[in-house]
Amino acid sequence: MVSADPTSIAGKTFPLRGRFDHLVIGAGEAGIAAARAAAASGAKTLLVDEHPLDPGLFGLDIPYLFGARFDAAIGNAARMEERVVAARPDLIAAMEDGVEVALGTAAWGGFVKAAASHVFPTPVIGLADREAAWLVACDRVTLAIGARDVVLPFPGWTLPGVMGARGFDALLRLYGAFSGRRIAVLGSDALAEGVVTSARAAGLEVVLRLAAPTPLCIAGREEVTGLAWQDGATWRDIACDTVVMAVDTVPMVDLPELLGCAIAWDTARGSFVPAGQGPVTVVGDAAGTAPAARDAWLRLALAEDHALVCACEEVTAGDLRALRPPRYLEAAGPEAGLAALGTLNQDQVKRLTRAGMGPCQGRRCRESVHALLSRDRPAPLASYRAPLRPLPLSVLAALEEDPALRANWTGWFGIAAQWLPHWEPVPENPEFIGGRLSGEDVVK
Amino acid sequence: MIVIVGGGVTGLSTAFWLAREGHPVTVVEKGIVGWEASGRNGGGCTHPYSPLFREEQRLWPMMDELLGHPTEWRGHRLKVALDEGQLDRMWKSTTLATDQGFEAVALDRAELRELVPWVGDNAIGGIHWKYGGHANPQRTSQAYAWAVERHGGRILQHTAVRGIRVQGGRAVAVETSAGEIGCDAVVIAAGPHTAALAEPLGHRVPMAPARVEMIVTEPLPPIAFGGVDGNGLYGRQTLRGNLAYGGGPHEWIDLDGEATPRPVNTPIIAGLARRLNEMFPRLGHVRVIRSWGGIVENTPDGRPILDRLEDPGNVVVASMSSVGFGLSPATGRALAQLVLQGFCDFADLSQLKLSRFGNLPMDWRSRQGWDALPA
Numbered sequence: 001m002v003s004a005d006p007t008s009i010a011g012k013t014f015p016l017r018g019r020f021d022h023l024v025i026g027a028g029e030a031g032i033a034a035a036r037a038a039a040a041s042g043a044k045t046l047l048v049d050e051h052p053l054d055p056g057l058f059g060l061d062i063p064y065l066f067g068a069r070f071d072a073a074i075g076n077a078a079r080m081e082e083r084v085v086a087a088r089p090d091l092i093a094a095m096e097d098g099v100e101v102a103l104g105t106a107a108w109g110g111f112v113k114a115a116a117s118h119v120f121p122t123p124v125i126g127l128a129d130r131e132a133a134w135l136v137a138c139d140r141v142t143l144a145i146g147a148r149d150v151v152l153p154f155p156g157w158t159l160p161g162v163m164g165a166r167g168f169d170a171l172l173r174l175y176g177a178f179s180g181r182r183i184a185v186l187g188s189d190a191l192a193e194g195v196v197t198s199a200r201a202a203g204l205e206v207v208l209r210l211a212a213p214t215p216l217c218i219a220g221r222e223e224v225t226g227l228a229w230q231d232g233a234t235w236r237d238i239a240c241d242t243v244v245m246a247v248d249t250v251p252m253v254d255l256p257e258l259l260g261c262a263i264a265w266d267t268a269r270g271s272f273v274p275a276g277q278g279p280v281t282v283v284g285d286a287a288g289t290a291p292a293a294r295d296a297w298l299r300l301a302l303a304e305d306h307a308l309v310c311a312c313e314e315v316t317a318g319d320l321r322a323l324r325p326p327r328y329l330e331a332a333g334p335e336a337g338l339a340a341l342g343t344l345n346q347d348q349v350k351r352l353t354r355a356g357m358g359p360c361q362g363r364r365c366r367e368s369v370h371a372l373l374s375r376d377r378p379a380p381l382a383s384y385r386a387p388l389r390p391l392p393l394s395v396l397a398a399l400e401e402d403p404a405l406r407a408n409w410t411g412w413f414g415i416a417a418q419w420l421p422h423w424e425p426v427p428e429n430p431e432f433i434g435g436r437l438s439g440e441d442v443v444k
Numbered sequence: 445m446i447v448i449v450g451g452g453v454t455g456l457s458t459a460f461w462l463a464r465e466g467h468p469v470t471v472v473e474k475g476i477v478g479w480e481a482s483g484r485n486g487g488g489c490t491h492p493y494s495p496l497f498r499e500e501q502r503l504w505p506m507m508d509e510l511l512g513h514p515t516e517w518r519g520h521r522l523k524v525a526l527d528e529g530q531l532d533r534m535w536k537s538t539t540l541a542t543d544q545g546f547e548a549v550a551l552d553r554a555e556l557r558e559l560v561p562w563v564g565d566n567a568i569g570g571i572h573w574k575y576g577g578h579a580n581p582q583r584t585s586q587a588y589a590w591a592v593e594r595h596g597g598r599i600l601q602h603t604a605v606r607g608i609r610v611q612g613g614r615a616v617a618v619e620t621s622a623g624e625i626g627c628d629a630v631v632i633a634a635g636p637h638t639a640a641l642a643e644p645l646g647h648r649v650p651m652a653p654a655r656v657e658m659i660v661t662e663p664l665p666p667i668a669f670g671g672v673d674g675n676g677l678y679g680r681q682t683l684r685g686n687l688a689y690g691g692g693p694h695e696w697i698d699l700d701g702e703a704t705p706r707p708v709n710t711p712i713i714a715g716l717a718r719r720l721n722e723m724f725p726r727l728g729h730v731r732v733i734r735s736w737g738g739i740v741e742n743t744p745d746g747r748p749i750l751d752r753l754e755d756p757g758n759v760v761v762a763s764m765s766s767v768g769f770g771l772s773p774a775t776g777r778a779l780a781q782l783v784l785q786g787f788c789d790f791a792d793l794s795q796l797k798l799s800r801f802g803n804l805p806m807d808w809r810s811r812q813g814w815d816a817l818p819a
Contacts, residue, residue: 002810004813005696005814006813008694008696009695009712010696010817014711109709109713111708116705116707116739117655117708118816118818124711258708325514326684328684331514334513340590342602343601345476351483352583352586354684359662359731359733361734385736386709386713386734386735390662390731391717391731392731392732393724393732394721394728396713396718396732397717397720398718399711399718401714401715408693409691409719410676410692411678411691413694413742413746415742415745416746417745418493418742418746418747418765419493420493421540422495422748422795422796423495423792423794424795431536433533433536434533434537
């Protein structure tokens with residue numbers, strides 16, 4: 001009997017902080033209801049929610065487009081937790097039903113059995129708070145992770161004060177930390193209606209509602225000071241400190257994708273929609289949002305080559321069309337531009353232009369890039385990878401580790417002859433010099 | 445017509461060198477060029493244990509110009525040691541290059557920190573390799589492909605090879621999902637799929653596929669030499685500033701048919717973060733923004749197979765045994781010579797023949813403990 005390659009993943013374990021019958025991710029209405037139902041059926045149930053967020057994420061517009069319209073209160077974790085609980089009174093009822101609730105806990109990874117990995121026969125979810133990452137196992141997982149904002153890359157969209165409907169709603173109603181006063185709202189559907197209604201209920205001034213798609217420009221130097229838009233043959237403008245882009249939201253399909261769910265383009269909704277599979281159920285907005293008139297708006301915003309699509313990596317619509325390498329290379333793209341690639345794939349275009357490759361991982365540009373790449377048919381989904389929230393090295397590093405992993409860690413496989421001169425035959429007992437950690441030699 | 449099976453860096457580079465000399469080439473790729481391990485690796489260009497090392501070092505500084513697109517190549521590598529054992533092994537691999545006339549300099553902690561401001565007091569020192577380097581794998585793969593096309597070669601993406609038709613001891617055609625392509629010579633450089641493609645020709649090419657993982661952080665201000673390894677990690681700071689690092693356990697897998705399975709990640713990525721944070725303790729606050737994986741293949745001794753077969757005599761088989769990106773400029777040139785003249789005139793490839801595995805037992809994977817985890 002030969003033992004398994006000690007430098008491989010075989011025989012390594014991944015310590016768990018908990019094992020649950022049912023894990024529910026996202027403590028909105030749908031998530032709380034799913035968790036209470038699971039607990040009522042006798043399942044040992046954990047309900048996690050990333051709110052209150054790591055304060056660093058607000059500035060990165062993760063998970064929503066917060067547009068820097070938040071006050072200093074978001075830095076006070078205890079106070080924010082109180083507000084989150086106050087905003088969602090059903091959380092108390094869920095706890096009384098026996099649901100274990102973990103707030104301020106983000107799901108950053110999902111690990112299931114796949115063709116290229118047999119490590120986890122049943123789902124294991126990576127969770128993290130502001131201090132550490134850990135793993136939990138579950139028999140069933142319900143994803144109630146909601147939807148995220150869609151950015152329209154009109155000039156000025158990166159100014160502080162430009163936000164999405166979800167970002168606005170979270171800051172206003174969940175955190176009570178919205179810092180704007182005079183608001184312009186883009187959008188015609190229920191999403192925009194909701195923004196207007198809750199803004200007015202909070203005593204904010206809604207100075208403009210643009211329902212029909214039209215070219216526009218957001219004004220301001222340090223932050224938003226106004227909005228100009230085309231009205232027939234003329235341009236009009238208005239003063240405001242906040243522009244809420246409430247044209248559309250799209251389901252968060254990141255965790256479903258990691259958990260092996262099929263993600264299909266839904267033409268009617270104009271977005272990618274996940275399908276539950278096996279132990280994974282998707283509920284609420286994550287399972288599909290209402291159709292919206294996004295295309296016409298995006299077409300207008302992307303018409304100009306100078307439209308800034310990816311703010312993290314400074315990639316414009318023109319850069320994408322020309323398939324231009326990133327600016328630091330000061331190089332031209334191929335003569336044919338995007339056409340040089342044949343069938344278009346967002347991941348490939350990303351690696352060549354860097355659009356979507358920054359800290360926000362395309363949360364603000366996926367829909368724009370997708371629209372640019374979709375011609376006769378929708379471009380395929382751009383892939384997601386863990387960590388689904390940008391975790392500090394120290395937080396991810398804090399995941400508990402099997403001592404066997406440390407003892408056998410190598411830089412690259414453990415094949416001794418690979419690192420010795422290839423113009424000489426393989427020695428009888430080659431010494432392994434390839435990138436090992438300190439400690440006892442386990443690789444022979 | 446020379447048909448290259450596989451649009452990874454090895455096949456693309458071979459096609460580039462052939463097309464550059466005016467030979468008609470067609471690269472057949474089942475997916476997108478450079479999409480698998482070729483485009484998603486550590487980008488290292490420093491392989492002193494290879495007979496192709498000298499050529500690798502000679503060619504990289506010219507590749508941007510030769511290919512006509514930026515590869516993001518940058519020279520030099522730095523090694524960070526956290527204890528004497530690590531430093532000892534680093535010097536052993538350094539000697540492989542210095543014995544060939546390349547220069548390396550020992551660094552104490554202060555000197556190391558001058559070059560890599562992220563290292564902490566736990567570093568005992570390091571080595572500055574004044575050779576080697578790193579490049580951007582995806583950009584380089586694509587640059588090869590565009591250069592092939594510019595020189596008149598053809599690249600068929602989304603086209604799978606189903607077989608190689610042999611007549612009178614020679615490969616005469618490559619059968620693909622888009623029809624048959626007549627050929628004068630074939631290069632099989634299909635990564636982990638090479639074995640299945642060579643088998644019907646009567647050759648056992650022993651290799652085992654495995655999945656490996658990397659992480660990447662948000663960008664940091666660029667340092668002078670971005671290729672910094674240590675603490676069981678390989679990787680680099682990209683020209684944009686991100687830290688991209690890999691290492692740690694691989695998972696041996698089985699392939700099912702002609703598709704390459706999606707290289708998913710596991711919590712090994714936390715182990716990568718842990719070791720990166722140990723190597724650069726000042727970077728605990730830096731955010732990991734993504735991870736990825738790749739599928740590579742290894743031969744039983746971990747060394748390449750670069751060989752022109754005796755029968756059929758116009759077929760070349762190439763596997764870089766999981767370390768192909770950095771050597772690719774040189775490998776492609778060597779393979780082009782194998783195709784055209786049957787031997788390489790600038791490197792000794794005598795130990796990289798397929799025949800070295802002639803007596804390998806059928807169950808070699810199990811004997812080496814390289815079986816896939818149970819389904």
